[in-house]
Amino acid sequence: MNEHSEPTTGTAEPLAGPAQMDPATEAFVTHRNLLFTVAYEMLGSAADAEDVLQETWLRWMTVDLTQVHDQRAYLVRITTRRSLDRLRTMKRRKEAYVGPWLPEPLLTTPDVAENLELAESVSMALMLVLETLSPTERAVFVLREVFDVGYDEIATTLSKTPAAVRQIAHRARRHVQDRRPREAISPSQARAALESLQYALETRDLQGLLDVLAPDVVLISDGGGVKQAAPRPITGAEKAARFIVGGLGKAQVTLTGDPTVVNGNPALVLRVNGEIDGVIAIQVEDARIIGLYYVRNPRKLTRIAAETPLTLR
Incomplete structure (x- = not known):
């Protein structure tokens, strides 16, 4: 049917x-x-x-x-x-949308983090890569590479031939592979980088930030026109670190970072004077942070109070 x-x-x-x-x-x-x-x-x-x-x-x-x-x-x-x-x-x-757009962060259950395949598929870094695909390419990639749906079933779903689906899958896979992290990072390595970031943020330590950020780190902040954010991605460790520390230094506030698991990966819930200011997710490579994704738009922070169950099966 x-x-x-x-x-x-x-x-x-x-x-x-x-x-x-x-x-x-x-x-x-x-x-x-x-x-x-x-x-x-x-x-x-x-x-x-x-x-x-x-x-x-x-x-x-x-x-x-x-x-x-x-x-x-x-x-x-x-x-x-x-x-x-x-x-x-x-x-x-x-x-x-006002400013850069980031996926909506989800507080996820422990089993999501334990499933490396699922954790990578919903990571902020990969979700951003999927944003660069066409709708059809994204559908094919998600169904085939994430959920292991057969080509014939995908063809039926999208009203295309299996041959066409295979071509789309090949193109989407190559596109994603060219942009995804070059090596897998263990959860312990990611947590170590996050702890260094947390300490540097809470102490407003510019050098500490420079030490944990990769030279070519990219910082993307999403305020949705409601909260202040950088109007475009910031590239480079020194620029990113000065933007973060400079922003914090302008306000006489107490900043704390609560380690958590967002989209199956280590992240921080940042609080200013005890109130949630946003969620910062990271992408790590060679023990240093190469991606900082800071979601401040309040409309996107409704899923960090309770865990969202996700599954591949």
Whole structure:
């Protein structure tokens, strides 16, 4: 059965308890974390991913389950198509966005950090690379490289031939590989770099920052026009360090950094006088930080109070 087949009627929200669930609701709830992960990796926005899940649920409630051979695959197909539609509309929003745009950070469960494949796929660094792909390339890359969906299924989802999907996958894979970190970093190495960053920030130690930052580090800050942020990425350790320390020095405030795990990777929740100011995620290479991603836009900080479960299966 194709996702664009004529629907039958269906209603209700997936809120019933386990004993009350009908088969359609049970299937949706079973795969909900997977569907959210697919939508989030496609969009980089938890709020938009939740909207996609609502649209997926409404579409799923119209489906004749007797015609569905693989419920998981069918749900992923709906979610991907809805995400593609939303990704294209998000492009206009991002073009009007004030300053650099960063993905919405998620406080993630411990199992996400333990799954290196999942942790890398939702890392701020890789999510930014995915932003440079076309919507179709992003869909193919996410489905194939992250969720190991077969070429035939992706072709059905995107209404393309398997041969075309293979070409798109090859192009997207090469694009991502050219821009992803050159070597894998262990969680302990990332935490060590984060601890050095935390100490340097809290003590306003310019030299300490220079010591932990790579010479070609890139700092991206996202204020969304609501909070002050650099209008464009800052490249170079000295420029990045002086921007950070200079900004802190202008205000007589107490700055603290709380180590946490965001998008499966070590990060800091920065607080100014006890109030959350933002989340700073890092990308580490050769024991030094090569990427600083500082999200200050309050609208993007709603997912750091409670853990968001993510999964590849």
